[in-house]
Amino acid sequence: MKIAKLAFGLICLAILASNVVTMSRWSEARGVYDDICYLRQAHLFQRLGLGGLNTNAALDYDGYFEGKMKQIAFAEWQDPIRWPCHNPMPSGKDVMQYPPGTGFLLALFPEGHQVAPLYIAASLIVCGLALSGIAMARTLPSLVGAGLFGALAVYLMINPAKASYSVAPTMAVCAVAGFLTALWLTREKRSVLLIALIGLLLGASVNFRLPNALLAAGYAIYLAVAFLRMRTLSAFAQGLGFAAAVLVGMAPTLLAQAVNAGSPLATTYGSADVVAPAFDLAVLGQYVRDMQFVLIVLAIGSTAWLLRVGQGSVRQVALVVAGNLVVNLGFFLSHPIFTPYYIVPIAMLSLWSTSFARLMQPEQVRQAASLGREPTSLGVPSR
Structure with a gap:
């Protein structure tokens, strides 16, 4: 086992090292509209501090975004109404459509060298959790599963994570949240602090x-x-703690929407980006031919397997993941727009959660599962 753990750990580290070398060579001027807009948000934060939440095109008085538009030969660079990733608001302002988080993280690094450090930092978090999973494995099958998934997770930080700067930090958050989800539900006493x-x-x-x-x-x-x-009061406290924490976490976006769109609940996206659900066989076909389809199959398969053979708290993790998959896949597969990363966050959150659930399951549950019995000594529901 020690040799196998070392081997899988070295594989993950080798993939990480290769990723770091590749990321270090990336250009921040590849001509993608989304990239330029995220960099504009970062520039606003660096120049204005928290005032960077205001993405009004009128604040480009130093010509930063116009310069970026000229670099990619954008014909209408002088007209903010035609700027990509920006939308007119009822107030008359032309503002950027994206939430502020990605730009804020990019702003933590020096201008001109922002993208590679962001991706490397996110990759280090993902690789660290992959190595943790390998170290926690107690049987050869669980080690092989943790090792293969860890290597895949680290590789995905290059492709498809490169498709959008917003995917890299999302992948890191999904890895940490998956670990904490398993930790929360496999403990005999459910912690309000953990779910918060x-x-x-x-x-x-x-x-x-x-x-x-x-x-x-x-x-x-x-x-x-x-x-x-x-x-029970405990169940109420956990639900309340979770809801309150979600609101606190997304407070920067609510504040940015209030500043740019006039209300925390008003969107900065244009009407072309807000589309009604509609199943489209062409879009579904694109998902089937994409790497995302493999991740969907793995996520559904691992969840179904845990629901079938999981015991006690492990099954509880599978129930959370199953509900999440139903809602998210129902939304994205009925969304008549395809991108190579839409379903990646839910797939990775699901896979991290189920992977760590099997690795963290209490010893008595694992022994009961191997004997085909229900656990009797744990203070968690088994169904």
Whole structure:
């Protein structure tokens, strides 16, 4: 086991080292509209501090964004109404559509050298958790599973995470939240602090991508059902703690929407970006041909397997993940727009949660599962 753990650990570190070398060579001027807009948000934070939450095009009086537009030969660089990633608001302001989190993280690094450090930092977090999973494995099958998944998770920080700067921090948050989800549910006593921390992380992920709000859906469903079944103060406290923490985590986005759109609940996205659900076979076909399909199959498969053979607290993790998958896949697969990373966050959150659930399961549960019995000595429900 020690040799196998060392081997898988070295594989993950080798992939990380290769990623770091590749990321260090990335250009921050690849001509992608999203990239330039995230960098503009970072520039505003560096120049204005918290005032950078205001993304009004009129604040580009130093010509930063116009210069970026000229670099990619954007024909209408002088007209803010035509700027990519920006939308006119009823107040007359032209503001950036994205939430502020990605730009804030980029602003932590020196201008001109922001993207690579962000990706490297996120990759270090993902690799650290992958190595933790390998170290925690107690059987050869669990070690092989943890090692293969860890290597895949580290590799994904290059592709498809490079598709959008918002994906890298989202991947890191999903890894940490998956670890904490398993820790929360496999403990004999459920901690309000842990579920609040999970809520804070998931709420914070909304600051990178608004659809990340759906990542909290499975937890909300689980906590609501648990309270309705038990009607205890503890169940109520956990649900309240989670909801409050989610709101605190996404507070920067709510504040940014109030500043830019006039209300915390008003969107800065244009009408072209807000589309009604509609199943489109062409879009579904694109997902089937994409790497995301593999991740979907792995997430659904690991969840179904835990629901079938999992015992006690492990099954509780599977129930949370199952609810999350249903809500998120239902939304994205009915969203008539395809991108190579839409389903990656929910798939990775699901896989991290189920992977750590198996690794953290209490010893008596693991022994009962191997003998085909239900656990009797744990203070957690087994169904």
